[in-house]
Amino acid sequence: MKEKIYTIPVNDAYASAGPCPLCSLESTMNDNLLAYYLGPSLMEPDVRQVTNDRGFCRDHLTALYKREENRLGLGLMLHTHTSHLLSDLGTVLDKSVPAGNARLFSGRQKDFRQNLLAAADRVEQRIRSCVICDRLEQTMDRYLDVIFYQYFTEPSFKKRFDDGDGYCLPHTALLLRGAAKYLNQNQAAEFVASLAAMQNKSLQTLSDDIEWFTLKFDYRNHDKDWKNSKDALPRAICKLGGAR
Numbered sequence: 280m281k282e283k284i285y286t287i288p289v290n291d292a293y294a295s296a297g298p299c300p301l302c303s304l305e306s307t308m309n310d311n312l313l314a315y316y317l318g319p320s321l322m323e324p325d326v327r328q329v330t331n332d333r334g335f336c337r338d339h340l341t342a343l344y345k346r347e348e349n350r351l352g353l354g355l356m357l358h359t360h361t362s363h364l365l366s367d368l369g370t371v372l373d374k375s376v377p378a379g380n381a382r383l384f385s386g387r388q389k390d391f392r393q394n395l396l397a398a399a400d401r402v403e404q405r406i407r408s409c410v411i412c413d414r415l416e417q418t419m420d421r422y423l424d425v426i427f428y429q430y431f432t433e434p435s436f437k438k439r440f441d442d443g444d445g446y447c448l449p450h451t452a453l454l455l456r457g458a459a460k461y462l463n464q465n466q467a468a469e470f471v472a473s474l475a476a477m478q479n480k481s482l483q484t485l486s487d488d489i490e491w492f493t494l495k496f497d498y499r500n501h502d503k504d505w506k507n508s509k510d511a512l513p514r515a516i517c518k519l520g521g522a523r
């Protein structure tokens with residue numbers, strides 16, 4: 280039996296009514312991590328070392344700020360993080376400045392472009408780096424392992440999965456990558472056949488609902504029923520991009 284710490288959240292997510300079970304799972308985990316990094320942990324030296332080094336992406340910085348529960352803590356954390364950034368990127372930026380006299384250094388034109396691109400790469404690396412994104416990715420990988428384990432050992436979980444309504448596209452890709460990583464060919468044949476059937480069916484339904492949404496703008500359809508199309512656009516956004 281896989282550890283309960285991973286099976287309970289997976290089963291809760293599959294029991295919830297949301298449009299994508301993995302979005303529910305990730306969203307709960309995301310909330311817990313935001314609370315964790317704004318809680319007492321932010322004063323612990325080992326946590327601070329990680330947040331200083333890796334920082335947060337724009338989405339997670341915005342989410343931390345919007346929670347409003349510990350602006351002082353967020354300020355303290357961002358102060359040491361930006362000091363850390365300054366000591367790292369400050370040097371990178373200083374070294375990226377090309378020599379000013381182009382005639383004297385004409386033979387080194389290529390070098391200066393390479394230096395600028397290397398500096399841009401380094402800045403972008405720091406932008407992409409995020410403690411919460413990293414932990415979400417690692418934990419989702421553990422959850423995938425649990426999903427596959429339960430799919431092939433627990434008939435009730437398999438039935439719930441097979442009867443599902445599909446996944447958002449980012450999580451469809453995650454499941455396919457997980458199947459490539461964790462399953463043998465026979466297992467993948469069974470699992471991916473189920474996933475493909477439910478995905479294609481749910482995309483077809485969504486596409487039909489979006490079409491009816493557009494047809495309702497025709498005056499001849501004005502008095503007809505909306506059927507299931509009133510929320511077709513927000514559902515499409517969730518399906519295409521995920522709910523987080």
Ligand SMILES: [Zn+2]
Binds near residue numbers: 302303
């Ligand atoms: Zn999803």
Ligand SMILES: [Zn+2]
Binds near residue numbers: 410
């Ligand atoms: Zn992030």
